[in-house]
Amino acid sequence: MIELRNVTKTFPGSGKSAPFTAVDDVSLTVPRGSVFGVIGHSGAGKSTLLRLINQLERPTSGSVLVDGQELSGLSERGLRPHRRGIGMVFQQFNLFNSRTVYGNTAYPLKLAGLPRAEVRQRAEEALRFVGLADLARRHPEQLSGGQRQRVGIARALAASPKVLLSDEATSALDPETTGEVLALLKRVNEELGITIVLITHEMDVIRRICDRVAVMDGGRVVESGEVYEVFANPQHSTTAAFVRSVLPERPAGATLERLRERHPGALVTVPFRHDGDLGRELSRLLRRYGLDFSLVSGGISEVGQRPLGSVTLELHGTQAEVAAFLADPQLAGVVADGSGAQDSGTHGSGAVAA
Ligand SMILES: Nc1ncnc2c1ncn2[C@@H]1O[C@H](COP(=O)(O)OP(=O)(O)OP(=O)(O)O)[C@@H](O)[C@H]1O
Ligand SMILES: [Mg+2]
Known part of the structure; x- marks a missing residue:
């Protein structure tokens, strides 16, 4: 036009x-x-x-x-x-x-x-x-x-x-x-x-x-x-x-520091897209690796009438369980803000270093 x-x-x-x-x-x-x-x-x-x-x-x-x-x-x-x-x-x-x-x-x-x-x-x-x-x-x-x-x-x-x-x-x-x-x-x-x-x-x-x-x-x-x-x-x-300014994002800086004080476990940020299946698969994957979680930050909004956003979780499990979870190929795109059970620098193949 x-x-x-x-x-x-x-x-x-x-x-x-x-x-x-x-x-x-x-x-x-x-x-x-x-x-x-x-x-x-x-x-x-x-x-x-x-x-x-x-x-x-x-x-x-x-x-x-x-x-x-x-x-x-x-x-x-x-x-x-x-x-x-x-x-x-x-x-x-x-x-x-x-x-x-x-x-x-x-x-x-x-x-x-x-x-x-x-x-x-x-x-x-x-x-x-x-x-x-x-x-x-x-x-x-x-x-x-x-x-x-x-x-x-x-x-x-x-x-x-x-x-x-x-x-x-x-x-x-x-x-x-x-x-x-x-x-x-x-x-x-x-x-x-x-x-x-x-x-x-x-x-x-x-x-x-x-x-x-x-x-x-x-x-x-x-x-x-x-x-x-x-x-x-x-x-x-x-x-x-x-x-x-409108979408919740992966926590960083002072926000991340405060989150780490409150949540000593490994923090991971999971992106959510309308055409991805992470939202659906997440609970199954967590169960498979024996992990429990707390919701820490984030959210999903509608953008052009479709859902988009990310959710940050604190994982409750051993270091080995967290590492195995992050190495799962289905978790490409998940960001680990290495702390707690997760040593910084040791991320799984699918995870992106913080
Ligand atoms: N008639 C004009 N003569 C000289 N400069 C102008 C004229 N109209 C606009 N400008 C300059 O062009 C630039 C862009 O102006 P414009 O009004 O298009 O911006 P804008 O993005 O609409 O800003 P705002 O969000 O404040 O409305 C500004 O630096 C403005 O001073
Ligand atoms: Mg204007």
């Missing part, structure tokens, strides 16, 4: 400030019907990238295609019909306080010159979809943050877009309201078939609703892929740090 080919955006310097490249040679493909997340720290270039998609920013070089149409070469006038197919929602909602909920939703349609009856029908339908039909006569200041963002989404939907761009739509909302708005965006994607590109600095947003993700750092896309694979196997340090 969207294709960026070697897109660069350099803002010209003014006066004393030097030119600044906010988006640096970015190529990416957003599949039709997907929810595509872009994550990065503040200043990474996310908003600029999003604004390049609807050409609110013109690229310095490279090309932007939406639904097969090259946009970067078009005039403002030539862009107009294509922009109508691209809706946008914002962190600060960008509503008119002087207009009602209905008025805000209908405004872009009136501006586009649609007939009155069609404006009414589309705006009412969009408000019904987001669950605000009953509040159509209210003004934005009489609404909660979550309701305001639903108006923002209704306004975008009323124009029947093919693509919805979301710039930190949930960043101003509390966790519960964030959940409601993310669920609404997922419905927009699934029930209306609208392709969504959302930018965020929260990996939890990516975890909950995205199919694919691109990680931005310093204007570049440093990693991208299917959400589950990126979470399970992050390649870039920026990605790994984002993943650590």
Whole structure:
């Protein structure tokens, strides 16, 4: 649905400030019907990238295609019909306080010159979809943050877009309201078939609703892929740090030291993947090697609706039993944080040294 080919955006310097490249040679493909997340720290270039998609920013070089149409070469006038197919929602909602909920939703349609009856029908339908039909006569200041963002989404939907761009739509909302708005965006994607590109600095947003993700750092896309694979196997340090913020990981540093004080036995961290059988096999293996265990740390979360995580166990058994267990070929990928019964440095063939 969207294709960026070697897109660069350099803002010209003014006066004393030097030119600044906010988006640096970015190529990416957003599949039709997907929810595509872009994550990065503040200043990474996310908003600029999003604004390049609807050409609110013109690229310095490279090309932007939406639904097969090259946009970067078009005039403002030539862009107009294509922009109508691209809706946008914002962190600060960008509503008119002087207009009602209905008025805000209908405004872009009136501006586009649609007939009155069609404006009414589309705006009412969009408000019904987001669950605000009953509040159509209210003004934005009489609404909660979550309701305001639903108006923002209704306004975008009323124009029947093919693509919805979301710039930190949930960043101003509390966790519960964030959940409601993310669920609404997922419905927009699934029930209306609208392709969504959302930018965020929260990996939890990516975890909950995205199919694919691109990680931005310093204007570049440093990693991208299917959400589950990126979470399970992050390649870039920026990605790994984002993943650590939402997934329990193998204990390290001071956390590991504290765990060792409380749990003198051998500590092993068992990864859990939706397509692996360690979760199922673990109790059988522990029984086979005569081991008992305590749960120490970790957890399993849903990533893109599939389970992913890791669990750290303290093993109760002799050194020989623990060593035999760790040497089992089925335990490749299990990490032993050698202590207690397990001498550090003596790990089984399948185990990875701490
Ligand atoms: N019009 C502009 N002129 C000059 N520099 C700009 C302009 N717009 C953005 N920048 C710079 O480009 C960089 C990327 O900005 P951008 O807003 O795309 O980042 P972001 O990832 O969206 O950050 P945030 O998470 O804080 O919203 C920043 O250093 C910003 O100062
Ligand atoms: Mg931004």
